[in-house]
Amino acid sequence: MRASSIDIHPNATWSTNGITVAGGNGWDSKTNQPWLPWDLYVDDDQTIYVVETANTRIVEWKFSATNGKVVAGENKAHQLKWPRDVIIDKENDSLIISDWENKRVVRWSRRNGTRGETIISNISCIVVAGGNGKGNRLDQLDYPRYVFIDRDHSVYLSEYENRRVMKWEKGAKQGIVVAGGQGQSLIELNKPEGVVVDQLGTVYVTDYGNHRIMRWPKGATQGSVIIDGNGYGAQSNQLNGPVGLSFDRHGNLCVAEFGNDRVQKFNIE
Numbered sequence: 019m020r021a022s023s024i025d026i027h028p029n030a031t032w033s034t035n036g037i038t039v040a041g042g043n044g045w046d047s048k049t050n051q052p053w054l055p056w057d058l059y060v061d062d063d064q065t066i067y068v069v070e071t072a073n074t075r076i077v078e079w080k081f082s083a084t085n086g087k088v089v090a091g092e093n094k095a096h097q098l099k100w101p102r103d104v105i106i107d108k109e110n111d112s113l114i115i116s117d118w119e120n121k122r123v124v125r126w127s128r129r130n131g132t133r134g135e136t137i138i139s140n141i142s143c144i145v146v147a148g149g150n151g152k153g154n155r156l157d158q159l160d161y162p163r164y165v166f167i168d169r170d171h172s173v174y175l176s177e178y179e180n181r182r183v184m185k186w187e188k189g190a191k192q193g194i195v196v197a198g199g200q201g202q203s204l205i206e207l208n209k210p211e212g213v214v215v216d217q218l219g220t221v222y223v224t225d226y227g228n229h230r231i232m233r234w235p236k237g238a239t240q241g242s243v244i245i246d247g248n249g250y251g252a253q254s255n256q257l258n259g260p261v262g263l264s265f266d267r268h269g270n271l272c273v274a275e276f277g278n279d280r281v282q283k284f285n286i287e
Contacts, residue, residue, distance in 0.1 A: 024265045026216045026286075028235055032244055032271055035254040036282030039272065040068050040079045040086060045279040047073055047092075050085045055274040057103045057164075057212065057262030058281055064266050067104050067113065068274065068281060074098045076113060076126070079281075090115060090126040090134065097133060098124075103262075147173050147186040147193060154180050157192040164262075166213045176210040176223060183213055183223055183234070197221050197234040197241055205240040207232070212262040212274075224260040224273065231260060231273060245271065245284055252278050 045053040053072035060066050064081040067089070075091035075098060090113055091098035099119035106128075107114050113126040115134065124134030148159035160179040167173055171188045174196070182198025199206035208227030215221050219236030222244075231245035250258045258277030265271055269286040 024216050024267070024269060026218070026220065026265070026269050028218060028220060030269065031287045032284040033287060036245075036273070036284045037254070038280050039283045040066055040077070041280035042278070045072070049077060049088060052077060052086070052279050052281070054276055055262070055279065055281060056101070056276070058264050058272055058274045059104050059106060060264045060266040060272055061106055062267055066272060066281060067106070069101050069104050069115075069262070071100050071102065071118075074100060076101065076104050076115060089113065089128065090131065146188075147175055147184070155192075156184075156194070159184070163210070164212050166215055168215050168219075169217075174213050174215055174221065176213045178209050178211075181207045181210065183207070183210055183221055196236075197223055197232070203240075207241075211260070214263055214265065216265075222263060222265075222271075224263050226259060226261060226276075229257045229260065231257075231263065231271070245273065250277065254282075257282070 041052040043051050045051055052068050052070045055068050056071045057069040058066055066079040068077045070077055075088050077086035078089045079086045098117050101115050102118040103116035105114050111128050115124050115126055117124050122136050123138035125137050126134040150157045152160050154160060160177055162175045163178050164176045173186045175184050183196050184193035185196045186193040207225050210223045211226045212224040221234040223232050225232050229246055229250035230243050232241040233244045234241040246257045248256050258275055260273050261276050262274040271284045273282050
């Protein structure tokens, strides 16, 4: 994910009940049935692009739509295989897609594109976080999941096994714990996934194992639950396996749920 342009008040609250803006009709391959939605991107016009890992496709949901439109992939040879992330390249009017199983990044035109163009594949990379073996030291990572890069080029990583979110400043030899621990209390995370950081440095993270969304202000030693806290389930005030999250330009929060095969939108109050 790239830097957020959202400026959210540090005491902002969101509605208790979410609105289903994509899916919620069970899992399958129909365009109103996202199957294992992994991540999402919300465009300026509130169009939502949903990454469907099991359906190997990216589906576009216009504002208030009851069906999505496949705009990339969908079980065709030499296209996508278990995609994990998507962002918009506005300059080229394209989708930039992390094509996980194919080990590449592809650019896919939004102007009736029929296949992607590989833009990153089998290249040498520069280590910006970790690289010192698996572990829980500040210079190590254990099962990193989601990445967010802020305007200062600091890298934020959610670590599934270490149950924390780390910040690695540009050029740093070790990271800083900015959220996390173990268990279910407000100082802890259980299998964190998606992470977004606003302009104030506040960390928003999907607490997958605890089925909730948490907020950790910059420098805080404990977080606060901003969405859910009602145990996992399929009601409008519940989550089941939240993974990706994204804010729209108004500060409304959209969450992709692995367990419910839907995207929920929680309006800012």
